[in-house]
Amino acid sequence: MTDPFVAHRSLLFTVAYEMLGSAADAEDVVQDTWLRWAGLDTSARAEVRDPRAFLVRIVTRQSLNRMRTVSRRREDYVGQWLPEPLLTSPDVADDVELAESVSFAMLTVLETLAPTERAVFVLREVFEAPYDEIAEAVDKSPAAVRQIAHRARTRVAERRPRATVDRGQQEAVVQQFMAALSGGDLQALMDVLAPDVVAVGDGGGLAPAAKRPIVGADRVARLLMAFSRQQAAYTMSPTWLNGAPAARVDLDGAAAGVVSVVVEDGRITRLYAVANPHKLGRLGEEAALTR
Known part of the structure; x- marks a missing residue:
């Protein structure tokens, strides 16, 4: 038993x-x-x-x-x-x-x-x-x-967010987001961000991150494009975090950050980026979650 x-x-x-x-x-x-x-x-x-x-x-x-x-x-x-x-x-x-x-x-x-x-x-x-x-x-x-x-x-x-989307749409939006960043395409990035998008970053004082939420597609896009210029050093790949499609950022084969998004009407309305290294240690093994 x-x-x-x-x-x-x-x-x-x-x-x-x-x-x-x-x-x-x-x-x-x-x-x-x-x-x-x-x-x-x-x-x-x-x-x-x-x-x-x-x-x-x-x-x-x-x-x-x-x-x-x-x-x-x-x-x-x-x-x-x-x-x-x-x-x-x-x-x-x-x-x-x-x-x-x-x-x-x-x-x-x-x-x-x-x-x-x-x-x-x-x-x-x-x-x-x-x-x-x-x-x-x-x-x-x-x-x-x-x-x-x-x-x-x-x-x-x-x-809480008002809208829910199916996993197919969220995966497609995450792919668009990653493609725009990897290609350095500002317009494509603006197209995938809602005008009033909010970006929140968590570096814990150990990794670069804005200390306050960034609001607005233009400001968020410019911040992300500054990151994209470092893409030669970083790699970005799709993953599943907390039950939803997301993006993982690696440096020299090790996790350097993750990005989770909220999608409404086909655009990203909220973006959460975690770069605090103390919070990235469990990305190598799937968590068993159940009700």
């Missing part, structure tokens, strides 16, 4: 990652959860009626504790903070709700929520946990959790 922790490990990692936006922190939370589970004796485990709910509750509490720590750490972060990118298989996109929940766009929206709001939103909207289970996990009453869930849904709805 498979140990419940082993059976639900991918789920536990996904829950923690969506709450924290960091694979490294999520792995630490999952490890702490394992230690707590392994520390139960046989009789204690036998009393657990729903191991999945029990383990999710531990992960949630550990994630909330970690959120308070990382929030202080991010106050000192240099420049814009973006989630740690995960290499995923195209199959993740088959579960549309899961793919959206781990997208850069959604994770950056979730960063605007208070820790408990984020936990409640993730557990309810993504994993469809009952209110009473969530209440136990966040140490609130079911009535309070319902109110928190409503407030979080409203805030997320105000900030």
Whole structure:
């Protein structure tokens, strides 16, 4: 018989990652959860009626504790903070709700929520946990959790991208984007960017990146074209990140950055570029994400 922790490990990692936006922190939370589970004796485990709910509750509490720590750490972060990118298989996109929940766009929206709001939103909207289970996990009453869930849904709805596109269209736009950059074609790049496009870069003070979001097709295009002039040193290739088509940038065979985009009406409306080397270490192995 498979140990419940082993059976639900991918789920536990996904829950923690969506709450924290960091694979490294999520792995630490999952490890702490394992230690707590392994520390139960046989009789204690036998009393657990729903191991999945029990383990999710531990992960949630550990994630909330970690959120308070990382929030202080991010106050000192240099420049814009973006989630740690995960290499995923195209199959993740088959579960549309899961793919959206781990997208850069959604994770950056979730960063605007208070820790408990984020936990409640993730557990309810993504994993469809009952209110009473969530209440136990966040140490609130079911009535309070319902109110928190409503407030979080409203805030997320105000900030999330309005349109969704199929993977074929997003792949085509990413290909256009990469071709324009590689060819140094300013007009082709302008054609693929929405007039009010917003570009956010995360270098963490360790790699070049704008410290504030860049707004407008002209400004974003000129910034990207400055990068394209260095294409002799860099190579760009398509990849799948966080459940969506994206671009990977390599230097001397090693990852130097990734670019994830939001596409609406055939154009890029938001562009997320991560160059912080501390966030690029997991691009060699696909992350197992599940609901």
